[in-house]
Amino acid sequence: MFGWIARIIMIVAGVVTGLFMARDAPLFGVVQTMVMLLLIAVAVTALAFWPESRPFGRRRDR
Structure with a gap:
């Protein structure tokens, strides 16, 4: 599974x-690797802050 994700990111x-x-x-290979790392960093950042993007009215309080 991780191999497929890495392959898709490398293609992009x-x-x-x-x-x-x-x-x-x-x-070319060096720049491609730098772009790949940038894409991974953007994806991780987006996933990390995904819960923060919800509207405040829909958030459940514990």
């Missing part, structure tokens, strides 16, 4: 990197 990172760099550039 490759597409984004391909928009800005040539695929035969020497640093």
